[in-house]
Amino acid sequence: MSSAAKPMRWYHNPALAFLAAVLLVGVLWGVLSSVMNFSSFPGPITALKELPTIVLDPNAVWAIAQSVGRMFAGYAWALLFAIPLGLAMGRSQAMYDIFYPLVSLAYPMPKAALMPILMLWFGLGSFSKILVIAMGVSLPVLFHSYQGACRIEKKLVWTAQAMGMGPVKRLFRIVLPAALPEILIGCRVGVVMALIVMVSSEMIARQEGVGNLLFTSMDMAQYATVYAVILILAVMGFVLDWLFERVRRYLTHWAESSGGGSSLH
Amino acid sequence: MNRQSSLARSVMPAGPRGMVQWRRLSACKRLLSPIAALLIWELVCRLGWIEPQLLPAPTAIAARMVELASAAEFWQHFGITLYRLVVGLVIAVALGVVLGLAAQLSRLGAAVLDALVRLLAPIPKIALYPAFILILGFENTSKIALIVADALFPVLMATWAASRSVDQKLIWSARAAGTSRAACLWKVTLPAIVPTVLAGVRVAGVIACVVVFLAEMIASTDGLGHMLTVAARAYRTLDMFVPLVWICALGLALNSLIGFIQRRVDHSG
Numbered sequence A: 001m002s003s004a005a006k007p008m009r010w011y012h013n014p015a016l017a018f019l020a021a022v023l024l025v026g027v028l029w030g031v032l033s034s035v036m037n038f039s040s041f042p043g044p045i046t047a048l049k050e051l052p053t054i055v056l057d058p059n060a061v062w063a064i065a066q067s068v069g070r071m072f073a074g075y076a077w078a079l080l081f082a083i084p085l086g087l088a089m090g091r092s093q094a095m096y097d098i099f100y101p102l103v104s105l106a107y108p109m110p111k112a113a114l115m116p117i118l119m120l121w122f123g124l125g126s127f128s129k130i131l132v133i134a135m136g137v138s139l140p141v142l143f144h145s146y147q148g149a150c151r152i153e154k155k156l157v158w159t160a161q162a163m164g165m166g167p168v169k170r171l172f173r174i175v176l177p178a179a180l181p182e183i184l185i186g187c188r189v190g191v192v193m194a195l196i197v198m199v200s201s202e203m204i205a206r207q208e209g210v211g212n213l214l215f216t217s218m219d220m221a222q223y224a225t226v227y228a229v230i231l232i233l234a235v236m237g238f239v240l241d242w243l244f245e246r247v248r249r250y251l252t253h254w255a256e257s258s259g260g261g262s263s264l265h
Numbered sequence B: 001m002n003r004q005s006s007l008a009r010s011v012m013p014a015g016p017r018g019m020v021q022w023r024r025l026s027a028c029k030r031l032l033s034p035i036a037a038l039l040i041w042e043l044v045c046r047l048g049w050i051e052p053q054l055l056p057a058p059t060a061i062a063a064r065m066v067e068l069a070s071a072a073e074f075w076q077h078f079g080i081t082l083y084r085l086v087v088g089l090v091i092a093v094a095l096g097v098v099l100g101l102a103a104q105l106s107r108l109g110a111a112v113l114d115a116l117v118r119l120l121a122p123i124p125k126i127a128l129y130p131a132f133i134l135i136l137g138f139e140n141t142s143k144i145a146l147i148v149a150d151a152l153f154p155v156l157m158a159t160w161a162a163s164r165s166v167d168q169k170l171i172w173s174a175r176a177a178g179t180s181r182a183a184c185l186w187k188v189t190l191p192a193i194v195p196t197v198l199a200g201v202r203v204a205g206v207i208a209c210v211v212v213f214l215a216e217m218i219a220s221t222d223g224l225g226h227m228l229t230v231a232a233r234a235y236r237t238l239d240m241f242v243p244l245v246w247i248c249a250l251g252l253a254l255n256s257l258i259g260f261i262q263r264r265v266d267h268s269g
Helices: A014-036 A044-056 A058-091 A093-106 A111-122 A126-150 A154-162 A167-205 A209-219 A223-251 A253-257 B002-011 B027-046 B058-069 B072-102 B107-120 B125-136 B140-164 B168-176 B181-218 B224-233 B237-268
Strands: none
Touching: A014 A044, A014 B107, A044 A058, A044 A223, A058 A093, A058 A126, A058 A167, A058 A209, A093 A126, A093 B027, A111 A126, A111 A167, A111 B181, A111 B224, A111 B237, A126 A167, A154 A167, A167 A209, A167 A223, A167 B125, A167 B181, A209 A223, A209 B125, A223 A253, A223 B125, B027 B058, B058 B072, B058 B237, B072 B140, B072 B181, B072 B224, B072 B237, B107 B140, B125 B140, B125 B181, B140 B181, B168 B181, B181 B224, B181 B237, B224 B237
């Protein structure tokens, strides 16, 4: 608004500011570790040097690949169920009355904490691990799909109805495309959530995967490995979020450029 | 601004006003489907379709909760979890509000904080837990640190987004009347942003409940989460459900408490 006349500085370039943030975190980490001087708290350089050892270790790579595979399987299942349910809740009062109270009760439940119970029910295989991720991802996707379905212009739905479209066809042909911008925001939040639930459920179940890798290397006092794995997970979280934001903008540039309220395209 | 708002959304799935909003239901309608679900659950268990070793009936869980609630040991676990939760949340809220407001003072500060948040917000904070354990030990400190790391971002983002959208004329008037920039934050910006910040705190509260429970499950010797881990190791299914119900109740209570404060502030302002 009023900043138009002020000069541009280096820190107004997002890339440079981001680089500064990375450096700041790295320097802070380095200074803290050298001040505290614990063997269990190596600096960033030590952790970075450990990275090739993990990336070249087939066992570690296999553990990470399996985790990521389960993460996307759970993510896909969540989208498959949560998007239609969220849209239906936005369009139908009865669906809303039934599912909203249940969803709001499930909201504060720690999903990864269900891991022991799910393993009791479905065994130690990957099904329970995929299911817990799907449960974690479902809620944010459901929130945003619902929100997207609520904002649709009534005229669009009426027109489709007048043209003789049934409720199911309307859901997929009219409501889904119109709610897409909001759904994709849910997908972006969901992918970060998938990573969080994946890591925490593996830390709880301790059988295989990245979460287990973290704690076994901690138990074996391979501290540099612990920090290197944390770095890998941090980068994964950041890259996934960034990637989904790019995809979201690419798919919905029509909605953002034309401003709010014009869902008639 | 666009990036800002989508970032704020990413940290707050059910965030402040203008983001995800639910229609309000009457108390009667709100109870209908949970009661139906509980009845079906009870019926399925009573008819013997599912072994109680796999899924205990709701009444059995309730009876066990009452039984455990009469033991002092349970309240020790409950107390330590509540202590970690409250301390972590208070630190996160204080830190989030102070950082969010302080970033308004300088444009360099705002740019760096923005970049830091963009870097750190999408990182799965739970992955930092092993590092916190190695640095801060197995006790309370590492768990509180994890809660702060997780609950900080919703508060920070809400504070920041709200303080940027405070009416500039208010600040200009205060500045013209001789108020310093720092005093402006305290006297003009802070009162104006309280409702939005509370919405951030509400999200942070639920996140903090989840995180404290998970941290206690992963590495702890006490707390509600530890109760679940112990019960799981001994295959005591009934005892596994009790701490889960408690943490959900704690999260819902915190959520509605902050929601209540939010509405009070909204009406008085």
